[in-house]
Amino acid sequence: DQQVKQNSPSLSVQEGRISILNCDYTNSMFDYFLWYKKYPAEGPTFLISISSIKDKNEDGRFTVFLNKSAKHLSLHIVPSQPGDSAVYFCAASHGLGGATNKLIFGTGTLLAVQP
């Protein structure tokens, strides 16, 4: 039972264009969502997060949108750069902080930004 789903295993985008990565979740108790970025042979690194009390959070070229009624969130990267090429994991949790903040991860989307 995959509670967090990333239905697109891969995405290819031209440099300078917008990248949109999607994530769906099934557990309505989730109230905190994160995106992690992972390069080959490295651990995931935190990118951006959003609480369920918001519907948008922006950090430079990265924006996360949350649609609670649809249980859907998306990560927008604009403009996309070749250095953005990586695997992006969506993650969700019930509650912020604490050791019992057990993140549930999606399966990841491989983004390739073509020069």
Next chain:
Amino acid sequence: NAGVTQTPKFRVLKTGQSMTLLCAQDMNHEYMYWYRQDPGMGLRLIHYSVGEGTTAKGEVPDGYNVSRLKKQNFLLGLESAAPSQTSVYFCASSYSGRKYFGPGTRLLVL
């Protein structure tokens, strides 16, 4: 400040052999975690620790044991390795909900 480090980076085991994966963090974080990443599965929590001397089971704990004798170290043990434990293992530590991951240990069990 090295962050989270993992030893070894890569290991090949035969079925039935044992080994210990070491995770170390220098950020003075209370919470530490072990995850495994498998193709098509995302990252799944194996065990975690809320502080020195404490451990707890995660989502997929069977076949693994852990110890947190020192705050900065979190050890993951495989007593009798099985091919199903072939995976990439990530350690993480956290403060205020944000997790910091190590570079991973790639384990192949033949």
